[in-house]
Amino acid sequence: MKYIGILKCGLAVLLLVLAGCGGGSSSSSTPVDVTPLPQTTKITGIASKGLIGGGTVTAYKIINSAVSDVISSGTTGANGSYSLDLGTYTGPVLFEISGGTYTDEATGNPTTIPVTAPLHAVVSSVTGITSVAAITPLTELAYQLAGSILTATAINNANQQVSSIFKVYDVIKVLPVSPTKIVLDALPSSIQGQDQRDYTLVLATLSQVSSTKGLSVAETVNYLKNNISGAVLTTVAATALQDAAAAYFNPSNTKNTTGVTDPASTNLVYIGAKQVSVKLSTTGTIPNGNAIKGMQFEIDLPSGVSVKSDTSGVLANAQISGVAPTETSMLVGNTSGSKLSISFVNNSGIATGEFVTLVFDVANNVSIPTIGSFFIPTGYKVTDLVRDSGTVSLSAVSIFVSSVTNK
Secondary structure: OHHHHHHHHHHHHHHHHHHHOOOOOOOOOOOOOOOOOOOOOEEEEEEEOOEOEEEEEEEEEEEOOEEEEEEEEEEOOOOOEEEEEOOOOOEEEEEEEEEEEEEOOOOOOEEEEOOOOOEEEEEEEEOOOOEEEEEOHHHHHHHHHHOOOOOHHHHHHHHHHHHHHOOOOOOOOOOOOOOOHHHHHOOOOOHHHHHHHHHHHHHHHHHHHHHHHOOOHHHHHHHHHOOEEOOEEOHHHHHHHHHHHHHHOOOOOOOOOOOOOOHHHOHHHHOOOEEEEEEEEEEEOOOOOOOEEEEEEEEEOOOOEEOOEOOOOOEOOEEEOOOOOHHHEEEEEEEEOOEEEEEEEEEEEEOOOEEEEEEEEEOOOOOOOOHHHOEOOOOOEEEEEEOOOEEEEOOOEEEEEEEEEEO
16 A cells, blocks of 8 residues: 555646646646555455355444444355455454355255355454455354353354364354365365365264254254363263264275265374373483573374374474473474474573473373373484584483473
């Protein structure tokens, strides 16, 4: 928008010059309006219960925590995509979709979203042209959990709650794809691609829940809502989801087009699972003039415990904490079976103490692990990385699990 202002100013100068060359005639110039144009808010997203083509998406203002006027509406493409121009509006928005057609994953039948039971997604704030918003049964669940008073806090907490329970990074920002092997295999080998894969497989599992129980989409969402206790599903609902996943991804199920035939190889086994927060620390003596700038170690994980990472080894549920400054630290890891391998680099160097917090998923049929359940074997390396001169081994420093708490 600065360019627009510059062009307008340039035009004004040009007009003044031309007027001055008019053979001595007198004239007065009209001031040019250089006020910046209002920012436009444009939303793009995907509507999926199976990808919904030809559905009507409507965006509503949320004013004073209540749903208000329609801002804009549009129609989804064949791939479930939509784009809405919200003009100059910024703030919380409720999205709604009804109509259209999607292929039900469990039955393979073409199905529609009834006008009497639309799907919703609620977002605490939208602005600019980069926003994305998925509309799915999971966002409908979050909308219902947010309640009738749609404050920013209620909206964000509900979206985060559903994301955590169903092991999708963000049910609003992650966009599911077509549940076919070709599309799923083409997703990038990154956390973002894995999130899209997870979301797509969860929606297929929910379709199987509906088919098994003879429920509509709306009734399935209501079933899930009534079986959420805090940050987890009840045992009954978690078992229903696991049974549905086992049925849908069974190699003999011809309706399964995803290419996935073993739910145990996916994050589906952790839907509704418990979580624990594990803090790692160092202790020992660091020689004068040195600091911890590098670590390499492994953690042996208890059975039924998992941490999410992408194929390049970036941990999704890792947060630098304690003595480690976030702006200079990097954590990279890989999972292999029950082992988690981690490399830690900090260019500025840190003292001994807590340096990272990891969040692990714990399967529903497994007890909450204790500190003793996590084991860091010997053979780890703690070093001071000296630029252009190699490393200094800090062999007197030990790495250990300092706490394990329910999340």
